[in-house]
Amino acid sequence: MRLAIMGAGSLGIITGAYIKKGGLDIDFIDVNVENVKALNEKGATVTGTVDFNVPANALTPDEMEGIYDVVFYVVKQTYNEVALKQLLPHLGPDSAVVTLQNGVPEPAIAEIVGAERVVGCPVGWGATWLGPGVSELTSSPDKMTFDLGEYTGGVTERLEKIKEILELMCPTIIEENLMGIRWTKVLVNSTFSGMSAALGCTFGDVLDSKEALDCVKHIANECINVGRAAGIKMEPMQGYDLGTMLGFKTKEEMDSKDPIYNAMWGPHRKLKASMLQDLEKGLKTEIDAINGIVCDFGKKHGIPTPVNSQVVEIVKGIENGKYKPEFNNLELFQLPEVK
Template identity: 30%
Template sequence: MAILIWGAGAMGGSIGAGLVRAGHDVIFVDNVPEHVAAINRQGLKIVGPIFQDIVSAKACLPEQVEGRFDCILLSVKAQHTEAATRALEPHLAEHGCVVSVQNGLNELVIKEIVGAERTIGCFVNFGADYLEPGVVQYSGRGAVVVGELDGKSSVRLTALHRLLLDFDESAVLTNNVWGYLWGKLIYGAQLFATALTNDSIADCYANPTFRPVLTALGQEVGAVARANDIETQAFNGFDPHAFAPGASQDLINKSLDDMVAFNRRSAKSHSGIWRDLAIRKRRTEVKPQLGPIVDTGRKIGVSTPMTARLIDMIIEMEDGKRSFSPENMAELASAAKAA
């Protein structure tokens, strides 16, 4: 059966194109009419260092979708998860599943709408950007991980993993998808901090002035994960042990150096957060991505002053009340000191 990819932007477009190239039947859904029209007219063009191709696949707007599907890959911005899940639910087969190819803890939202039994967790860390209607840049390989929310194995999970191997031969099947998702929250919080400047991701991680700030922020989010009984997982140079209490400076520096090296290899120099602020001039995912960290910390008694301040600072940038500046990093660090 066809695989429905709901959200044909950076992540969804890259995965969908890879699956089409592997011989799978893919249908793209997107809410940007110009993007849908371009894909139907001339195919989806993928540029970048991994592969360059134009793949042919059907594309439609959400209101044009017909039929029900066993597998729907949801790849929209976190703030659109609820609306997108409600829109796709009528098209999900009774025993089908929604796979969250997103950043954040969107599985919590999805399972409340379609049910936990029809939700599969997914973690991705490859680089990609939507460039213009009909064109996506697949910038660099990164982790692709899938797992059942309860950590159990299943026939459908094995089948999904086999499918994703056709996109990335290093795709991982895990019994601890929450560990990867929370690990990405630590890394993701740091990426939001890098978006306070105009420097690239790699340059921010390499900057000796920024490193203490990024480390403290990572340790704050890591403390919430640990108190929530989450065993965070390593990926692409990110080592959760480097952001644990008492971590040696050597271990911290090694993880930061490894993340610099990983990001230097990608054609994606800046985060999607920075692109939203600097180029696309639109709201970021800051509240749905980082908000759950603050909320969880509040519930279990772990203070998150840096994360809370970072959310406010990104919103100020969205509102045009703050500019890109290295001084923003120092202001972020002061939040922890004030607390």
């Protein structure tokens, strides 16, 4: 079985390194020439909550040859149009494109590579790209998961094979309700990743600020209300049924959620959102695919999403130079009154 990671950034380096460490060959494909050179010369290095290095075979997209059976796809959604068309000639009829991207990326990928090739894989851990060939794992190794599901539904033999590969890194759960687990991951990303990007801080910084955590609570509540209106049954993630546990209608209910947030996100305190990493590099973020998708679904189903909308406005303001990624941006938020 020929394997590849397409998009050898923070998540891609770590996923590929674990697969290689587990004894399987895998190609690291990336557009960053310096990253490809470092991976070939020095191997893939993982630091942070673990520390190891493995040899790596890396190449740029124009150097791809032959057909891949499974491609773990970790390219930013802003580059889908280019990257997927580069990948398409290297997919066979039975090839699987396993997307580890944020948001709900499967429909856009299916349009280019075909729905039958698409497998969704929400990621339950975080990482920071430190430089060419080096990525920092920022989640506790015992608090990491993958969820896996066919875009077209059902449990297939290839899901079982992909599960075996991913479990070289961490526990992997096959999901029949892919949209349900995707929407749960949208909640996970829109809350702490959204606030990390807007405030230029780590997840721990958000947890330690009552004001920032109140923003998170509203973001989550909006996500839950939108999902319910859209008929999405949110699935548990890492043992937490967030769709049930984090919703609120009163101030008392809202204030009672702190222990859940600390238990769920505490192991990921060191994590800095990939969107913030993009902002620090002067790149556009995936905010439209994260908080933006909550707003889009909200408009479609008549559910207000004021705090998600504020996150989108602030992050886009940082992209455009209107704001800086700093914690003082917390003063820009206006939260709905809850009694």
